[in-house]
Amino acid sequence: MKRPKYRVVKEQKASFPYAMMAFEGSEVAVGREDSEMPGWYWCKDKNNVEAWVPASHISIKDGG
Numbered sequence: 001m002k003r004p005k006y007r008v009v010k011e012q013k014a015s016f017p018y019a020m021m022a023f024e025g026s027e028v029a030v031g032r033e034d035s036e037m038p039g040w041y042w043c044k045d046k047n048n049v050e051a052w053v054p055a056s057h058i059s060i061k062d063g064g
Contacts, residue, residue, distance in 0.1 A: 005061040006030045006043075012057055020044070020051035030058060 006029075008022045022028055022045050031042035034052060043053040 003029075006058045007061045008053075008057060009059050010057045012053065020049040020053075021047065022053070027061065028053070028058065 005027055008024055008026045008028060011023060020028075020043065022043070026045065028046075029044040030053075031044070031050075034040040034042070037052075039055045040052045041055060041058065042050060043058070044050045
């Protein structure tokens with residue numbers, strides 16, 4: 001089964017220096033939702049850097 005692709009829709013300023021770099025239009029891999037903070041998803045950028053991203057900042061890409 002092909003996994004859908006997601007696209008960043010809003011930039012987020014990180015509070016630490018090793019942040020995942022994702023700009024509006026960037027594609028990211030979306031993993032599990034945080035059980036303690038619903039609406040936040042574990043994502044990975046094209047450089048394999050991972051971070052929590054709020055659902056309001058990602059959307060599914062058409063054509064997945």
